[in-house]
Amino acid sequence: MTVSRRGFIATGIAAGSLMAAPALLGQGRAQVVVIGGGAGGATAARYLARDAQGLLDVTLVEANPVYTTCFFSNLHLGGLLDLEGLQHGYDGLAAAGVRVVHDRAEGVDRDARTVTLAGGEVLSWDRLVLSPGIDFVEGSVPGWSVADAGIMPHAYKAGPQTRLLRQQIDAMPQGGLFAMIAPPNPYRCPPGPYERVSMVAHRLRQVNPTAKILILDPKETYSKQTLFEEGWLRHYDGMIERIGPDFGGDRAEVRPAAMEVVFDGEVQRVDVCNVIPGQAAGAIAGIAGVTDETGWAPVAAEDMRSRIDDAVFVLGDSAGQGDMPKSGYAANSQAKVAAMRIRADLLDARAFPARYANTCWSLIAPDDGVKVGATYEPTPEKIASVDSFISQPGEDAATRRATYEESVGWYDGIVADMLG
Known part of the structure; x- marks a missing residue:
């Protein structure tokens, strides 16, 4: 079509x-x-x-x-x-x-x-x-509320949040870590979080080529998964890691004040954290x-x-x-x-x-x-x-x-x- x-x-x-x-x-x-x-x-x-x-x-x-x-x-x-x-x-x-x-x-x-x-x-x-x-379901990501969006932005309502997340990406230290908490189904724009990972990876390749991206995902599979993973291997090999529910992606929590994410009992310090919470009407x-x-x-x-x-x-x-x-x-x-x-x-x-x-x-x-x-x-x-x-x-x-x-x-x- x-x-x-x-x-x-x-x-x-x-x-x-x-x-x-x-x-x-x-x-x-x-x-x-x-x-x-x-x-x-x-x-x-x-x-x-x-x-x-x-x-x-x-x-x-x-x-x-x-x-x-x-x-x-x-x-x-x-x-x-x-x-x-x-x-x-x-x-x-x-x-x-x-x-x-x-x-x-x-x-x-x-x-x-x-x-x-x-x-x-x-x-x-x-x-x-x-x-x-959409609005966001409070408590869907343990440790995060809408009040924390100035530290860990969602950027899933476009405008100031989009600008903020871009500024945070550009301010990352060389070799830093960008983390995304992906949302559970159903949510706005099913391929959106994974296009976002692609675009963040593209930006980092230009300005911060040794940076890494971590996706914590509660879903077993996601929209266009084969296409995205093929593309990430071709364009951003070694930069992106996705952790699904088998390894704690469905049990992620965040600590905005400390800039930490926690999954499967592991505490990970991050430089930017994009939290896309559960959604409702x-x-x-x-x-x-x-x-x-x-x-x-x-x-x-x-x-x-x-x-x-x-x-x-x-x-x-x-x-x-x-x-x-x-x-x-x-x-x-x-x-x-x-x-x-x-x-x-x-x-x-x-x-x-x-x-x-x-x-x-x-x-x-x-x-x-x-x-x-x-x-x-x-x-x-x-x-x-x-x-x-x-x-x-x-x-x-x-x-x-x-x-x-x-x-x-x-x-x-x-x-x-x-x-x-």
């Missing part, structure tokens, strides 16, 4: 063209509130405002005035991209007719159908879209009461509607939806399905059967890109994978370069599709 910027945007335009707005059924305009301005929320807000042609009032609530993409942020750690190149504003959404409110949602009353913001404003809604990304989903015992928000596969409240839709990383990974591409795909269903609910517009897709690209070294992806369809139980593809070991340099260039085209395309 090959995705270009033009092709990605054209796919979105085609989906939108199926939804020409009919006349509004009632006298007043229905209200849609979207919480979260990332790949899911921004896409949903833009498609709702654009395709409703003024017949819906769409409000996006996002605390940050500048959106920093988590996807591609590992390339900043590798020294290949400036962080500013990953940052985008919301002017395009406002131009599309979305009311953009930069504030934090603190309360959801599903009976009254209101959202309360930190600044005191109360928003009414007929449909609510939640796309708040963004906090507002729990506040809204649409999460379950897993920490994620269960949704209906045919339209991303909450299984707990028919008037609420949950997108992207926060959704517990089945086979789709938690990724920017997946959130964007889900947002278009949800926007179509909301228009059908509120404007009596036609809704077409849901179609979902995802691709995750990873950069192992400059011009050495790999990918994995699938298409999906709804079943009564979940969003189920229909077919899939993955890069193969031993691909030639031209193929790997083309895969990386394809990912750059996708990045430009999804940003345009989300934010206009």
Whole structure:
């Protein structure tokens, strides 16, 4: 599967063209509130405002005035991209007719159908879209809490944490040790931690070639494992060591004040420690009461509607939806399905059967890109994978370069599709 910027945007335009707005059924305009301005929320807000042609009032609530993409942020750690190149504003959404409110949602009353913001404003809604990304499970890494992120950063919400981790990498002493505590399943961007290791290794090869990288991993296996390990042997031989659950990777603890990690009874002093903890749906989903015992928000596969409240839709990383990974591409795909269903609910517009897709690209070294992806369809139980593809070991340099260039085209395309 090959995705270009033009092709990605054209796919979105085609989906939108199926939804020409009919006349509004009632006298007043229905209200849609979207919480979260990332790949899911921004896409949903833009498609709702654009395709409703003024017949819906769409409000996006996002605390940050500048959106920093988590996807591609590992390339900043590798020294290949400036962080500013990953940052985008919301002017395009406002131009599309979305009311953009930069504030934090603190309360959801599903009976009254209101959202309360930190600044005191109360928003009414007929449909609510939640796309708040992830939050971290306190205690999932013994010895670490979010309060320790200034010492041992997670950098799994892009922005200041990404900048901090890059600064720590560049300040490592020659021959120092970088450690990563990898997360348990499920989590945002399954290949992300291992692309990060690749990019950190690339940076260290440039500025600190005798440094080492230690991965403490609670999982037996991980996404694209064969491809990453082949690449590490080719580009970074002798630099990276991964310790899985057989040797204590699932029992790692950290001591931020001492800059130590402990596994299998061994205490290891480190120079940088990237702690990626266990994850759950963004906090507002729990506040809204649409999460379950897993920490994620269960949704209906045919339209991303909450299984707990028919008037609420949950997108992207926060959704517990089945086979789709938690990724920017997946959130964007889900947002278009949800926007179509909301228009059908509120404007009596036609809704077409849901179609979902995802691709995750990873950069192992400059011009050495790999990918994995699938298409999906709804079943009564979940969003189920229909077919899939993955890069193969031993691909030639031209193929790997083309895969990386394809990912750059996708990045430009999804940003345009989300934010206009």
